Amino acid sequence: MKIKNHRLYRDDDSPYPYQRSPNGGGTIDTRYLVIHFTAGGSAEQSVTWLSNPLAQASAHLVIGRDGKITQLMPFNQKAWHAGSSSWNGLTSLNSHSIGIELDNAGLLKKSQGKWKSWFGRTYPDDEVLVARHRYRLEESGWHTYTPEQLEVALEVSALLVRKYDLRDVLGHDDISPFRKVDPGPAFPMSSFRSRVMGRVEDEPDIYETITALNIRQGPGITYPSIENSPLPAKTRLEILDTNQIWKFVDVLDPVNKVSGLQGWLHGNFIRLKEEAHANG
Ligand SMILES: [Zn+2]
Incomplete structure (x- = not known):
């Protein structure tokens, strides 16, 4: 149509x-x-x-x-x-x-x-x-x-x-x-x-950490951090799920050379990444 x-x-x-x-x-x-x-x-x-x-x-x-x-x-x-x-x-x-x-x-x-x-x-x-x-x-x-x-x-x-x-x-x-x-x-x-x-728009929104940030096994500070936590500042993320202020994220950058990390982090310490129109 x-x-x-x-x-x-x-x-x-x-x-x-x-x-x-x-x-x-x-x-x-x-x-x-x-x-x-x-x-x-x-x-x-x-x-x-x-x-x-x-x-x-x-x-x-x-x-x-x-x-x-x-x-x-x-x-x-x-x-x-x-x-x-x-x-x-x-x-x-x-x-x-x-x-x-x-x-x-x-x-x-x-x-x-x-x-x-x-x-x-x-x-x-x-x-x-x-x-x-x-x-x-x-x-x-x-x-x-x-x-x-x-x-x-x-x-x-x-x-x-x-x-x-x-x-x-x-x-x-x-x-x-x-x-x-x-x-x-x-x-x-x-x-x-x-x-x-x-x-x-097939492109998902990309977020980044504002500061070094713990990434956890569940949506709250009572959950243990995952291995290779914390994420450094400016680590790129995609949000997969939300539980109030907690976000379950796919970590897009390798951390300590480990790719594909997933876990929960506090939404106050991430921000929408400005679109980069030029590479490099
Ligand atoms: Zn109606």
């Missing part, structure tokens, strides 16, 4: 279905991609509703459970998908993001032994994930996404991130915490985000 004049096309130059929504318009300063679920019964119903002035809502794309994409707004114009929202010092994310709606019934409740959506449809157990949303105390049912839908979402998201130089992929629940729960626990946000962003 490709983007021409802020519209989505297939590789053979045929356009994806396009139905301009009246709910939006005006230019945006695009920084983020925001993922939603429709909480609806079908992609067609959601496209119809998001094209209705009464909805006062829209999105740039709706992706069906079969992976069918419909575009409702050019990517350089504002769609009303985020509502009251904030992220990283920005507010009203409609003015700063592209919104993708995934056809999904959303939160499901058990009633007489069956999982039911808010609009009364029942769902088989194999389409339901039982999980607790991070803003909720109780577990509930969440309609799962289909592999076809996630694959298409991944492809179009990577394209949008590359084309519009987007900084991150966010959930509606990230930018409107407590008010919104979509795309919810059934959406694999962490792997989706890393795959989308990873396709864009």
Whole structure:
């Protein structure tokens, strides 16, 4: 797929279905991609509703459970998908993001032994994930996404991130915490985000130690240092995992002629290494 004049096309130059929504318009300063679920019964119903002035809502794309994409707004114009929202010092994310709606019934409740959506449809157990949303105390049912839908979402998201130089992929629940729960626990946000962003920039961030620094077997000072600890200042690192302020790192430089060290160190004593544009 490709983007021409802020519209989505297939590789053979045929356009994806396009139905301009009246709910939006005006230019945006695009920084983020925001993922939603429709909480609806079908992609067609959601496209119809998001094209209705009464909805006062829209999105740039709706992706069906079969992976069918419909575009409702050019990517350089504002769609009303985020509502009251904030992220990283920005507010009203409609003015700063592209919104993708995934056809999904959303939160499901058990009633007489069956999982039911808010609009009364029942769902088989194999389409339901039982999980607790991070803003909720109780577990509930969440309609799962289909592999076809996630694959298409991944492809179009990577394209949008590359084309519009987007900084991150966010959930509606990230930018409107407590008010919104979509795309919810059934959406694999962490792997989706890393795959989308990873396709864009394959180079991991490189860090370096600020000072000579102990490297340990676990995330805390009670864990013993590993052999060849401490690392000298300016040792280059890649962060593989995080436990609060402790970072599990891959040591990129040999230490005492030993390569491939891995272990935990305190995150206050490392910094992002400035990119070196010239070698030597
Ligand atoms: Zn939403």
